[in-house]
Amino acid sequence: MDVILTEYSFKDKMVELFHETVQKNFNNDNPYLKQLRKEAIQEFEKVGFPSNKQEKWRNTNLSKPLKLEYVHHFEPFEQITDVGQLFMCEVHELESHLFAQLNGWFVHQNGGINHLPGGVIVGSLASAFVQFPEIIEKYYGKFAPYQNNGLVALNTAFAQDGLFVYVPDNVVVDKPVQIINLINLTENLFIQPRNLIILGRNSKLQLLYCDHSLLHKHSLINSVTEVFIDENAEFENYKLQNKDNDSTLITNVWITQKSNSNMLTNVLTLNPGTIRNNINILLDGRNCNAELYGLYLLDKEQHVDNNVLVDHAKPDNYSNQLFKGILDDHATGVFNGLVMVRKDAQKTNAFQKNQNILLTDKATIDSNPQLEIYADDVKCSHGSTVGQLDNEAMFYMRSRGISEEVARMALMNAFASAIIDKIRIEPLRNRINEMVSKRLRGELSICDQCILNCRDERKISFDIDLSGIR
């Protein structure tokens, strides 16, 4: 069933839509999910969408995308039977377990659940709801609290599909798992993907998540991702955001880490449209290691807001945040970073840095690195810089015969390299390096965008091998 969303009050419409369609669309849910949806929609009705009056939303205005009309699908728009027809396939050196989501729905052919070596499960959340109710009841909705969070509440009320990954204890996933999230529709679309990723003890997973849109229609995405990293497990999460200017993407990521676990997240925003990344890390064990990186390259009227919370709830943990951005034209950026060190979190090491280059005097960045410390034996630092390209370095390079344009590019690439170097998957690092150079030269446009280079004018084409999608 498709419903056209319009009207001045997006909030009322969503609440109404829920009650009108709950019987029809969510009737097959198990009691746990039913109850969760019911509570979540009540919370959303109470809290609503965030507004500019809230401190954390002061500089990201949702009122414009919330005024538009969208369609909301309760079933996959079209059943894809032959992915080979939809995607151009070409072998590429990045070897991965490759999956795709189209308009918020997991693309699959065989029931939506894939078994990888070692008992690893990767598949559609919709299928997991049905096939693994015990896992869903244990983990789903446990890490992303919807209380006082209208966006998480709304997603929890409506979520139907997304990525589900389960890595059992002691299993190292042999290749990165790669998800390509495509928006491709002739109407304005509102979707709320929901992802659940569970890493057992001593396990390891590298996840590459790419957000793309391919058509020049408005889209509004409100996604929630819950990640649970059990003891001594290792999780790397790379996100590539290459959207068009008419898209609004809100990601809400909630990661919980247990003792001795390692986590790295790297958000690379090359073309945002409007993006708000909410990244929440809970260090709920000891000797955890959390590294958070981000790079945003903006021009025109593009906007990115990285809102990061690292919660040191227990002692002896390490966290490091480094977010860097280059802003051109009228682009606007926001960095809100909060390191919370709870009363008992002694021996915390927490670092936080946000660095920005503004290429024009019209571009703006609002940077708020914050520390909130309630323990007394900690080592923390935070800082932020905003500047232009280093004139002395420019002169130095030019004095060696390097043209102004090449020198500018080299300095911008060098600035970005601090984040790109943190990518541990080599072919990905090399490719991102190329893409960033291309982006900085202004050559990575909307129409040739895709995860990794489109080469012709076909609607959807990748020079990576998508034939592996199962």
Place this chain on the structure above:
Amino acid sequence: MLSIRDLKVSINGKEILKEINLEVMAGEVHAIMGPNGTGKSTLASIIAGRDVFEVSGGQVLFDGKNLFDLSVEQRACEGIFLGFQYPVEIPGVSIVNFLRTAINEQRKYKGLDPIPAPEFLAKMNEAKKMLDVHSNMTSRSVNEGFSGGEKKKNEIFQMAMLQPRLAILDETDSGLDIDALRVVAKGVNELRSKDNAFIIITHYQRLLDYIIPDFVHILFDGRIVKSGSKELAFELEEKGYDWIRKST
């Protein structure tokens, strides 16, 4: 090669160079000496093309071309090299990439194809050997975290790689210990030929024990007040800058 005629330069309305005349021919080494704040570094910067100054008179010709018509990078491509008094740190840009880019940009200016990789490597190894440069230095970011001596050595290393026709070394010797000083001097002496020229700007006579100049000029209060052979440097060392102050 280089011809400076009646050059007048000011910064924020304050005249720094008052009337400079200097002729440098291919194959020559000129030393410019003088106390601090007399315009030595300004002269070097003006030739390299730093744009914080106003040229209020005179001209500078390089092989007959008016330097003020050329951008900073064009001057470099024409063969002018400035060894910085305070080399700049460029995090994220490795020396090897920096130099390959610079060499290729200079080749492009001359209508040449990019340097073949083996040729570039051979050239780099030769320069490293000559200047006793650590093999891992070139993979580090340009000057980042370098000691003062390492930075100056890197300037000479770049000079050896770029092989300019006119190299201006702006107080490259300041802050160097005797070993580093010898390396700098070795670089200049090995690269010296009948086709290129050097302008060595220095505060002390010390460097001139290792690099024998053909001419010594004393810059004082924005003017070249004395020119002579290398003996002038010894005289200056002996009598001190007060001698210049009194005699002007």
